[in-house]
Amino acid sequence: MENGHSQAFHRAPASVSPPTGFAQGQGSFSGMMAAGQTHARQGSMSLSPQSPPGSSTAAAVNGVLSARSRAVSIPGHSAAQVPKMLTPFDMGDIRILLLENVSQGAVDMLRQQGYQVDFHKGAWSEEELCEKIHNYHAIGIRSKTKLTAKVFRKAPKLLVVGCFCIGTNQVDLTAAAKAGVAVFNSPFANSRSVAELVIGEMIALSRQLVDRAAEMRTGEWNKVSKGCYEVRGKVLGIVGYGHIGSQLSVLAEAMGMSVIYHDVLPLMPLGSARQTESLNELLAHADFVTLHVPELPETKNMMGAAQLAQMKKGAYLLNNARGTVVDIPALIDSLQSGHLAGAAVDVYPREPKANAKDSFVDGLNGWESRLRACPNVILTPHIGGSTEEAQRMIGIEVANALIRYINYGGSVGSVNFPEVDLRVITEADSRVVRICYVHQNQPGSLRAINDILGSHNVDKQHTDSFKDVAYLMADISGVDDDDVRDLYDKITKTDANILTRLLS
């Protein structure tokens, strides 16, 4: 099998806005006109010009069409259907830095692409990153490595960041976008882990398992059946029927529960579940209410005193979503009054920053000791998604996102970047070059690029903007080496250019 596609890319040495508040840009789908109607702020972040590794820019541009493509043979498929594998540079030239012991599966996937992967178990300091980041086209981190604006200024080759975790607070997302660097994470890889925990918690609550187990640890034998129930035949009310809520729906029905759910969107039910007209309707009917909504202004304290009072007497509340969704003092009142028969809480408005004894104390939120004293309450330290399987899935998902972006330019799923993609170039498409143009979202930027592309056959094109940064992907067919050089030179000289790559 041959490989060795090439990619030319060029990052503007010129002005890129500093990471101050973005103006809300106007996104557009395949919008040739959109950028002409949007605004950008000029700034002063300076980045050095760069050439593809191991070659001069011009040589890399020349290499675009001469690069050999890696054909995938799929029995029964004609060349018109077989996706052509696009990869940048000669294989082996892409260098990826993986820190914080990301999963071995991810390392293997990236090495299989022919990338040079440098793997380190620990996190790197800002100083260490500033010293060495200039060597890398991609970096993979977890939560401890901080990618600051200063780091991005020292990273002229960097194309993409993979956060092998859920959160992205450790990355200056604005600075990344303005440097033309897309950031990916894995928000949904642990959905199954959370759904399974909820099943376990429902059984534990309805059998008062945690209180009985705690008594046994102090030597107390307290065999009771009063107030203990099976979950079979009970009604589960799911608030937020997204990735976690819908998985849970299927698992709960398999145990003989009836499922109702409330969501702001009309969503197709799985199995025999039924969407309720309102949150109140769900609260009035559910024996278990479990929360799976995101943290938003609208979901802050969405379970307050009034909603808890709406719940059936003897019902249970479970919160594995976000700490701000439940008014915890109101929950404590409801448990102490005996209105609710129990609760499971995994997330809190303020959580300790690190594992430590005596860190979940009243100094944190002010009600910890009162909550701990409530009967039949399961308190866990935000472990809903913390499993070995979830870690593995995160590795696969983020590695896939890196490969997709590096090899094909697709940015769908990025947290800081316009989400753009194009359908595949097939083996039957001859002399097709893909242009990936990250640019400032400023008036006239699309007119400028379309003037350049106008004399070529644009097979397909998609552009969108996110705040100050816009991203255009275009497949141009029937191009020869001279055309490519010309296209590349002209595009990289546009005023709005942040980062241009050519893939074939």
Ligand SMILES: NC(=O)c1ccc[n+]([C@@H]2O[C@H](COP(=O)([O-])OP(=O)(O)OC[C@H]3O[C@@H](n4cnc5c(N)ncnc54)[C@H](O)[C@@H]3O)[C@@H](O)[C@H]2O)c1
């Ligand atoms: N405990 C943990 O360790 C852990 C792990 C993973 C996720 N989470 C949290 O779980 C929550 C759900 O995650 P997910 O992956 O299922 O998210 P998701 O985005 O797939 O689903 C969320 C659902 O909530 C709905 N929604 C939004 N606002 C709503 C509202 N006001 N009322 C009703 N429904 C509303 C959305 O339409 C969507 O269907 C998130 O807050 C996430 O941060 C916690």
